[in-house]
Amino acid sequence: MAVEQSIHILRQIRSRYVQAKLWLYALQAIAVAAVGIAIFSRWRFEVPVLAFVAISMIIAAILYVALRWRSVSQTSLQQVARHLNRQYPALEDSTEMLLHEPQNLLQRLQQQKIAGVLQELHPEKEKTYTLRSTASYVALGLALVLTAGILYLPAAPLPDPKQSPEVQITFPDAPAAAADTATTIEQIEITVTPPAYTGKKAYKADNPNLRVEEGATVNWRIRTNKPAKALQLELNEQQAQTFKQSKTGYTFSRSFSQPTLYTINLNGQKSAFYTLEIIPDEAPAIEISKPKEYTEIRLGEPQRVSLQAKLTDDYGIREANMIATVAKGTGEAVKFREEKMKLNLSGNSRSYSINQTLDLQKLGMSFGDELYFYLQAWDNHRGYTRSETFFVQIEDTTIVEASFDMTAGVNPVPEYFRSQRQIIIDTEKLLKEQRSISKAEFQERSNNIGIDQKLLRLRYGKFLGEEFESGIGPGGGIPEGAGGHEEAQHFEGDGHDHPEFENQNSPEALLDPYLHKHDQEGEATIFEPAVKAKLKGALAQMWEAELRLRTFKPKEALPFEYMALRMLKDVQQSQRAYVAKTGFEAPPLKEPELRLTGELNKITPLNERNTIKQKQQYPDTKAALNWLARYKQNGKYKPSDAALLERAGQELAQRAVNTPGQNLRALQDMRQLISEVRTGDGKLCASCLATVEHALTALLPPAAQTPQPKQVMRSKLAQEYMKQLEQ
Template identity: 40%
Template sequence: MSPSVISAAAEPGLLRRVARSYASRRTVQLLLPFLAASGAALIAAKRWPQAGTALLVLLGLGVIALVVWLVRLWQFRPQPLARRLDREFAELEDSTGLLLRPTSDLNLLEELQQQHVVERLDALTAATPALLPAPWRTSLLLTGLLLVVAGVCWFLPAQTAQPTATVATAPAVPLRFVGKPAPAKAPRIQELKLLVTPPAYTRRAAFAAAQPSFQAPAGSRVRWRVRVSRRASAPVLELGKQRIPLRAVPGDSLAFEAEQIVNSSALYRMRFAGQTSEDYAIEIIPDRAPTLQLVSPKPYTLVEFGQKPQVGVRVTVRDDYGLSRARVVATVAKGEGEAVKFTEVATDLSAQLRGQPTQHQLTYTLQLRQLGLTYGDEVYFYVQAWDNHQQMARTDTYLVQWEDTTVDASGADISLGVNVVPAYFRSQRQVIIDTEKLLSERKELDQSTLASRANEIGHDQKVLRMRYGKFMGEEFDESIGQADAIPEGEKEEHHEGDGHDHGHAHGTPATDANPSSLETTAALMDPYMHKHDDAETADFLEPAVKAKLSVVLSQMWEAELRLRTVRPAEALPYEYKALRLLKEVQQQTRVYVKKAGYTPPPMPEATVRLTGELVGAATPQRRADVAAPASQPAVRAALALLGRLRRGQSAAAADAALLDRAGPVLAQAALQRPGAYLTALRDLRQLSAAMRASQPAPCPECLPVVERALTALLPTPAPAPTPASAPNRLSRRYLQALGQP
């Protein structure tokens, strides 16, 4: 077979491979945003069922358009493909169309050019498998945007489909009017219908109220529709302090309606053609935040050695209308002392709340190793939850600690004795107390115990002496507190082992007439040396204080000597003298600094002292007797009027204003407790209307009901002292008999 025949057979397959590669890449680019859009549409249809039909229709149209586009894309159209290859690659020399013609129709020059194009196209395909460019940037950006939209739809609160019931199909509720009944031909309200639509996040269906007073979730949309007997002025809805005129219903000349979103409890009534209805209550049910109860673990959990480094968490979550989100927040504490580092890790648990249940038990496992904990580290965690109205609640903070196995927990130190009695702060006064206590118990102690306790007190005296000796520049035990002279009464008591130098008693001369070269060197260096143990140069105390402190050290030395030699009674005078001198040193070293401030002028004592004159000496006082304001004056005035009416007295039409002023106070109480005060409020309005029209009370039994309700609004009076009852005749005689001798 000739080369021309081979190239002619390979040409259609070569172009088909290029077309198939381009079509596959374009298919992926189209499917990615389409799948993201389909997911967003399905999530939105599930969250908002009322828009589900439209979204599904759009999704079906999108599928049809995608199928048509893919069919056209995968159709092999060689001529447009050849023209595009010529535009994209100059190496083909605008000759790609020759590949579509059979070789028998080509002349020699065209046949050579066809073979040249086949070779160039083979080389381009080998170098770049994706020969025709297909931009990915637009497809990826559109896919990311649609995924974000899908995520937003997933986390937004769901909304149930609205019911088909309307206010037109709601049953009529009874409506009563106060005052004189309207004439038969006068316009009046024939019926009232109420439709309550709870907020979308509650996922509650709209309902028709069966009574004029009803309950509704907070944020509900309430629609009032009234039908009148004949056309007149528009009815007016009085909702709390608002006056809302009802608007006419299109297509029905005798129907009027009003719509209002109610967020708090309120009273309402209707006014039409001079008639006023009774007050009715709307009790709002507030949306409470979620409640969380941590079932496990305990507030403090220790993961001991050998246990798995994980802790299970179980939390029971409840809400009124549904839960939307939850997460667990863990704070990891690593390190010891000042090198502690804290890291916060939040884990989303919203996937467990699909369908937005009103009650669910969340489960989670704290993996200590994944959180970065090691032995001795701690993790603090709490759980948060959000409801459909984005109200948040959280649990208390719980602690999990991983036991540190490097700590020496041997029981050897458990058996060691622990001195729980605090050690005395040894002072000169405490040394005296211990010495006097030893003397009082001396007869009950044996000689060894007495010597041991005396030696311990002597040791305390030594420690105290060394402490005060540092103030004198004495740093060594041998030079602290040595007395310059020994009292005459103590010379005969020196003996060997008493701590004094008795070298001359053993034949050693007291002085050396020929000093050694070492002493000569020391004498030469003496002016140039800093002597820490020189009491004259080691401190900055005044000479008088230094001399007195030196005597204190001498007295302590003598007291220690007698305590060491088991003579506590002889040591006591030296201890007292040392204490007295120490107090004098403390007083002598104190510094008085006068405070800067106001210096009053000197008092003229010669003229005012002991004269008994008190004019102007008393502190001026401003005093005024102000009567306490009466609480609830409107209620008290209304109660006084009701008392007169109950006793059969007549009242003028102007007295109705007293009842009207007490009406707002009673209405405010009816908002809080409709069952206790709403009936009394209606009776009060009837009494006021009858009194204003100079008519008798329409219901005599209303008077005690209104009176009890107004009396309950008054504050509890303060208890007043009651006078004791006078003794009777028998008691007086008994008291007289007791007083007789």
């Protein structure tokens, strides 16, 4: 009986623990769900985001309780027994034996002992566990306070995205006494439809001061409390156009390409001035970073040009291309060929990047040809932009440039320099055909070009007195600084004359430095020393090119061939001789003898007379300024003076069309002054008078400067001061 009663006590402890734990978790879930229910009941589905948050909080609270109940309900008597062992040391860690049948006498005795101890402790009357529920009660209290705040405290109304923005129009001339019976505007809606080239959708304006795209259509829709006798839209105080009446109110639509000022006239009462500014359509912008405006491709450089540019537009680019013109020939035989080339555009329609390479050989260009190109772009409207013209020229070694313009050139030296260009052309052709020919043919052609290079080298060596090849090659033909080879040694029979004088004091040895020797290498006097050094350098480059051509390396020989051609061209330029041109020189005129000696009896004066009438500028503005000056003196005015201010306001409005926002305040103050003058309510608005006077004064052109008479200085001190200034 004691054992069964102990098991009953364990079950009671477990039941009370599960109930307390579930109540603790329920408090936490109620705190979260209460806030979610308050949010949902306050805004429901009017704000989708808040509704989603509220529903999520409620679902999370329910799932939290369900998961906790599942975990707590799985608490077993075994766990309760282990908890009692930790709570009461008198149980000797043997409470779990009450849940099992004893296997022997010792276990039976121990089981009876523990059952008696458990009954003496009366754990069913005590709380054998501790739950931290204070935080849960605090969270529940805060949640209830927050819920009450959401439900009962006033909150700012949320904006309705479907509601159109309200536009307010003021009528400063409307009489206050008839405000209850007069026709008023209840609602005004302004819709702006941008033109098709912008790619924008129609939108509604929230302010009567508009700033629209060029060519946009503006639609005013007005609803009044009573039918209006006259409802007009007045532009620049000149063009008054009537609204069209419909079932829903009054409408007026028009497209605008120029800035303007407008007012709305309701039954003869004018509203304040409002601006309509125009956003102009900008032309496309072209920015070219590569190449430079003038590019020259020298010998040996690749005949390609890198093009890098950027095209931008405010609304989008419709088309872009490049116009390239190739010029071939010189003088009267020049020929031009124009081509339209596509551009490799990358990016969106408003900003394109160009990065491509122009192959001049594909354009049919050769040495001496020129390329002129420019970029052009069109936007979606009427914008067109053309870039600057860029020049690309391939250097031509056959053309000799004069050192100065007004001279005639004489060439005493034959032009033998085309052969080196032919060797370069043959080498480049061999490299292009290398893959399509056999190896034996490639080597044979390379060797033949090397032989041609040798013959050309020997040909130019004669100008230096090198009839033999002993001085050509490493060391012999390279001037100082052109190569790093060791000096070649000379031996007997190598073709050189080596004068040896046994006696250094002999007449031959003494005269040797002063003799003019034509038959010795290095003693030729056809060229000056500087030109001679350049020619030696060219021969050294030919030697290097020949060496690589003979060893079947034409690609490595090509740079030396180009360098040899450049040095030969420098030699050619330096050997030009020039003589000045001769021309006709007119005799001097005898001006003192012939001046004013002509016959004037047949010359008749003109009798025609033209009278030019100068139109006075801004007459009403000047009259209004005079009226303002008189009013400041006597403070009197008449209702008929309002017409003068009306005309002055029209001139000010005409000037303010280009800059609508500048004189808007002055026009509004002018409208208030006109209303006060018509009604005759007494003293006029002082601030309005100052603003209008300043605007009208700025409207007048600057006065022409006229000489002023010298003022008489009556003060001696002033006379002395002016005297010191004049000194």
